[in-house]
Amino acid sequence: MAEVEVIEVGPRDGLQNEAAILPAADKVRLIERSIAAGLRRIEAVSFVNPKRVPQMADAEAVMEGVPRVDGVSYAGLVLNPRGLDRALATGVDEVNVVVVSTDEFSRRNQGCTVDEGVANWAAIAARAHEAGLFVSVTLAASFGCPFEGEVPADKVLDLVRRITESEPPDEIAIADTIGVGVPAQVRTLLEGAGEIAPDIPLRCHFHNTRNTGYANALTALDHGVSALDASTGGFGGCPFAPAATGNIATEDLVYALDRSGVPTGVEIAQVTETAAWLSDRLDSPVQALLGRAGPFPT
Amino acid sequence: MAEVEVIEVGPRDGLQNEAAILPAADKVRLIERSIAAGLRRIEAVSFVNPKRVPQMADAEAVMEGVPRVDGVSYAGLVLNPRGLDRALATGVDEVNVVVVSTDEFSRRNQGCTVDEGVANWAAIAARAHEAGLFVSVTLAASFGCPFEGEVPADKVLDLVRRITESEPPDEIAIADTIGVGVPAQVRTLLEGAGEIAPDIPLRCHFHNTRNTGYANALTALDHGVSALDASTGGFGGCPFAPAATGNIATEDLVYALDRSGVPTGVEIAQVTETAAWLSDRLDSPVQALLGRAGPFPT
Numbered sequence: 255m256a257e258v259e260v261i262e263v264g265p266r267d268g269l270q271n272e273a274a275i276l277p278a279a280d281k282v283r284l285i286e287r288s289i290a291a292g293l294r295r296i297e298a299v300s301f302v303n304p305k306r307v308p309q310m311a312d313a314e315a316v317m318e319g320v321p322r323v324d325g326v327s328y329a330g331l332v333l334n335p336r337g338l339d340r341a342l343a344t345g346v347d348e349v350n351v352v353v354v355s356t357d358e359f360s361r362r363n364q365g366c367t368v369d370e371g372v373a374n375w376a377a378i379a380a381r382a383h384e385a386g387l388f389v390s391v392t393l394a395a396s397f398g399c400p401f402e403g404e405v406p407a408d409k410v411l412d413l414v415r416r417i418t419e420s421e422p423p424d425e426i427a428i429a430d431t432i433g434v435g436v437p438a439q440v441r442t443l444l445e446g447a448g449e450i451a452p453d454i455p456l457r458c459h460f461h462n463t464r465n466t467g468y469a470n471a472l473t474a475l476d477h478g479v480s481a482l483d484a485s486t487g488g489f490g491g492c493p494f495a496p497a498a499t500g501n502i503a504t505e506d507l508v509y510a511l512d513r514s515g516v517p518t519g520v521e522i523a524q525v526t527e528t529a530a531w532l533s534d535r536l537d538s539p540v541q542a543l544l545g546r547a548g549p550f551p552t
Numbered sequence: 553m554a555e556v557e558v559i560e561v562g563p564r565d566g567l568q569n570e571a572a573i574l575p576a577a578d579k580v581r582l583i584e585r586s587i588a589a590g591l592r593r594i595e596a597v598s599f600v601n602p603k604r605v606p607q608m609a610d611a612e613a614v615m616e617g618v619p620r621v622d623g624v625s626y627a628g629l630v631l632n633p634r635g636l637d638r639a640l641a642t643g644v645d646e647v648n649v650v651v652v653s654t655d656e657f658s659r660r661n662q663g664c665t666v667d668e669g670v671a672n673w674a675a676i677a678a679r680a681h682e683a684g685l686f687v688s689v690t691l692a693a694s695f696g697c698p699f700e701g702e703v704p705a706d707k708v709l710d711l712v713r714r715i716t717e718s719e720p721p722d723e724i725a726i727a728d729t730i731g732v733g734v735p736a737q738v739r740t741l742l743e744g745a746g747e748i749a750p751d752i753p754l755r756c757h758f759h760n761t762r763n764t765g766y767a768n769a770l771t772a773l774d775h776g777v778s779a780l781d782a783s784t785g786g787f788g789g790c791p792f793a794p795a796a797t798g799n800i801a802t803e804d805l806v807y808a809l810d811r812s813g814v815p816t817g818v819e820i821a822q823v824t825e826t827a828a829w830l831s832d833r834l835d836s837p838v839q840a841l842l843g844r845a846g847p848f849p850t
Contacts, residue, residue, distance in 0.1 A: 403849035434848040436811040437770055462763070463845045465804040466811075469767035472735055499845065506763040513734040513764075547761045547797065550732040551701035 397435030433463025695733030731761025
C-alpha cells in the first residue's frame with residue numbers, strides 16, 4: 255500500500271451542517287489542534303454565500319487567526335468568482351473548486367448547471383493559477399445524487415475529461431457527497447480518472463452515511479489515490495443534500511491506515527481528544543467510533 | 553464478485569450483550585422477521601452457562617418456538633460437551649463451535665487454553681458429525697485479543713491447520729470478536745486458510761467497533777469467503793471482551809452488497825423495520841446507519 259495524505263476537512267465540511275455556529279476563535283482552535291495532531295493539509299474555510307451557509311460566514315476572520323506553520327497548507331472552498339476574490343484576499347494556499355456531477359444538485363448547491371459549472375471551473379482555476387495557488391477540483395455527488403439518483407461512471411469520467419481539457423487541475427477529487435458509494439464504484443472511477451489524467455494526483459472524499467465510507471477509503475488507497483479527506487469526530491454533511499451525514503472520521507481513518515502499515519504522521523489520541531472537545535462545543539455527538547472503542551493494542 | 557450467504561447472528565450475538573433480557577417469544581419473533589426478510593441461515597441460540605450469559609438461558613424455549621421452514625437452517629453456538637448435549641436435544645441444524653485464538657481470552661470466555669480448545673473441538677465435532685449435523689468452527693479473537701494484544705496470523709493459521717487435521721469442519725469462520733481488524737489482515741488470513749484447507753468453505757465474523765467492519769467484509773468477499781455473519785440493527789458484543797460493540801449490521805451489509813451487484817435475497821426495508829422494533833424492545837439504540845440514512849436510490 256502506498257502512502258496517503260489525510261486532509262482535515264472538519265473546519266469546513268465538519269462544521270457547515272451543524273446547528274451551532276462556532277465562533278471564529280473556536281474554528282482557529284480546531285485548526286491549531288489539528289496541526290498539533292500532525293495534520294498538514296487543512297480545508298479551513300469556504301467562501302460561500304453567508305446567507306445560505308451562515309456557519310462559514312466568518313471565513314476571513316478564521317484565516318486571519320490561523321497560525322502560519324511551515325509545511326501546513328490551508329485550503330478554501332470556492333464555488334464562484336466572488337468566492338475566489340475572497341479566497342485571494344485572505345491568503346489561502348489552495349482553492350478547492352466544486353463542480354457537481356448532476357444538474358439538479360448543481361442548481362441547488364451552487365445555482366448553475368453542470369455545463370455552467372465546467373465553464374466556472376475554467377475561469378476560476380485560470381485566475382487562481384495566475385495568482386500562484388494550488389487548485390483542486392472536487393466532483394461532488396459522483397457516486398449518486400440525492401435528486402437524480404444513479405450517476406453513471408461515464409458521466410463523471412466525462413466531467414473529468416472536460417475539466418482536465420479546459421484548465422488542468424493540480425488535483426482531482428472524486429466525492430461521495432451523500433455517502434451512497436461502494437468500493438466497486440471507487441475502483442471504476444479511480445481507474446477511469448487515472449487513464450484520462452495520468453499525471454494529475456487523485457483525492458477522494460467520502461461520507462460514512464451508509465457505513466461504506468471506510469471501505470471506500472481503503473479501496474481508494476489500492477487504486478492510486480494520494481489524498482483522502484476526513485473530518486475530526488466524523489462531523490459533517492451538506493446543507494443542500496438531505497440526510498448527508500458525517501464525513502469519514504479522521505481518527506477512525508488513521509486507525510485503519512496505521513493498522514494497515516500506511517504512515518500518516520497523525521496522532522490518533524490527539525484527534526480523539528479534539529473530537530470530544532468539538533462535540534462539547536457543538537453540543538453534537540461524535541460520530542467516530544475510536545474515542546469510544548479505545549486504541550488497539552492498548 | 554462471488555455470491556455470499558448472509559448469516560443472521562442477531563438472535564445470538566446481537567442479544568447476548570444487551571442489558572435487557574428479551575422473552576423467548578420476542579426472540580422467536582426476531583427469527584420469524586429475519587426469515588420473512590429473506591435470511592436463510594440464522595444463529596438462533598447459544599448453549600452456554602445460563603449463570604454466565606443469562607440472555608441466552610432460554611435456548612430450548614426459543615428452539616421450541618421457531619418455525620420450521622424449508623431452506624432455513626438454525627445454528628446453535630456451543631463451547632463444550634454439555635452445550636452439545638443441549639444442542640442435540642433441541643434439534644438445531646448446525647452447531648457452531650468456538651475456539652479462541654489466544655489463551656487468556658480462551659480462559660475468560662470458556663475456561664480452557666487454546667490447546668484444550670482444540671481437543672474440545674475434536675471431541676464435540678466428532679459427536680456432532682455422528683449425529684448428522686453441519687459443524688462449523690469459529691476462531692475467535694483472530695484479528696487481535698483484548699488481553700494479549702496482537703495475534704500473529706501464523707498463530708491463527710496454525711490453529712486452522714490443527715483443527716482441520718483433528719476433525720475437519722464443514723466451515724471455518726475467522727472472527728474479529730473485538731472489532732480491531734483491517735482488510736490487510738483479512739487478505740492474509742483468508743488466503744492462508746484457503747491454502748491450508750482448500751476444500752472447506754470460509755466464513756467471516758466482523759464487528760464494527762472501530763469502523764473497519766464493512767471494509768473487512770467487502771475485502772473478504774474478494775478473497776474467497778462464502779458466508780458473512782451480520783446482526784440486524786448492528787446490535788452485539790461479547791460479555792467477556794471489554795468494549796466489544798456491535799456486529800456489522802445486516803441491513804448495512806446488504807446495502808453494500810446490493811450496490812456491489814452481489815445478490816443476497818435479503819430485503820433491506822424489512823431488516824430496518826425489524827431493527828427499529830428490536831431497538832424498542834431492548835431500549836437500546838440501533839447501531840446500523842441505513843435506517844437513519846434511508847435507501848438509495850430512493
